Amino acid sequence: MNILGAVLAGGSATRFGSDKALALLDREPLIDHAARSLAPYCTTVVIVGRDHGSVLSIPDLPVAGLGPLGGIAGALAYAADHGFDAVLTTACDTPFLPEAIVPALRQAAPAHAAEAPTVGLWPTRLATPLLTHLLSDGPRAIRRWATSVGATPVLPGITLSNVNTPEDLARLVRGQ
Ligand SMILES: Nc1nc2c(ncn2[C@@H]2O[C@H](COP(=O)(O)OP(=O)(O)OP(=O)(O)O)[C@@H](O)[C@H]2O)c(=O)[nH]1
Numbered sequence: 001m002n003i004l005g006a007v008l009a010g011g012s013a014t015r016f017g018s019d020k021a022l023a024l025l026d027r028e029p030l031i032d033h034a035a036r037s038l039a040p041y042c043t044t045v046v047i048v049g050r051d052h053g054s055v056l057s058i059p060d061l062p063v064a065g066l067g068p069l070g071g072i073a074g075a076l077a078y079a080a081d082h083g084f085d086a087v088l089t090t091a092c093d094t095p096f097l098p099e100a101i102v103p104a105l106r107q108a109a110p111a112h113a114a115e116a117p118t119v120g121l122w123p124t125r126l127a128t129p130l131l132t133h134l135l136s137d138g139p140r141a142i143r144r145w146a147t148s149v150g151a152t153p154v155l156p157g158i159t160l161s162n163v164n165t166p167e168d169l170a171r172l173v174r175g176q
Contacts, residue, residue, distance in 0.1 A: 001106075004084040005038030006075035007031060008068045008118055009092035010049020010060055015164045021050065021092040023169055030163060033095030041088055041102050048075050062132050067139040068118050069131075076127035084124055091118040093163040095172070104154040110146070114153035116160045117142040122151075 009031055013020040021031040031052055035045050046056045048071040049064060058078045060070035068091070075087045086109060090097060097119065105111045105121035112120030120142075126149055134140055146153075163169045
């Protein structure tokens with residue numbers, strides 16, 4: 001399967017208080033950890049919703065600032081235009097993926113991590129005008145859209161390393 005990896009990175013990090021995508025864990029920005037976590041499963045990895053060095057960046061759809069689903073819509077449109085079968089998404093504040101998650105997503109696709117819908121495997125056929133149209137009314141929750149397209153929440157109870165606050169990052173640094 002030709003999979004596009006997409007790191008959703010257009011958030012404002014209000015709770016973190018500074019640019020959390022660039023916050024360091026083991027001397028490396030969180031966004032680089034996230035991109036690396038996708039790489040083994042993907043032909044290409046892109047960043048959605050911001051520029052990041054030499055990594056290919058693509059825009060949200062239909063416009064920036066509509067939340068993570070706008071990033072998924074942008075990634076799906078790019079995947080459709082470039083012949084990918086599916087998009088594997090994660091968040092720039094999720095530096096690692098548990099080993100079991102991608103096999104579970106592949107088996108159930110369309111599917112997302114039950115605990116974090118930003119981590120999902122979305123077949124390219126979901127790149128419909130309907131999604132863009134839905135978003136043209138403003139931000140929409142990923143979970144509601146995921147349910148409407150028949151996505152399966154996988155591995156309930158598996159916690160993802162999600163950084164929302166400086167305290168979350170401090171816990172990860174301590175290895176907790
Ligand atoms: N591409 C894209 N990604 C987004 C957008 N909004 C949030 N994200 C990403 O989605 C993931 C989860 O975002 P949240 O933690 O809910 O939001 P946040 O803006 O990063 O942080 P808060 O302001 O504290 O809620 C993060 O990786 C964000 O960068 C958006 O509008 N576009």
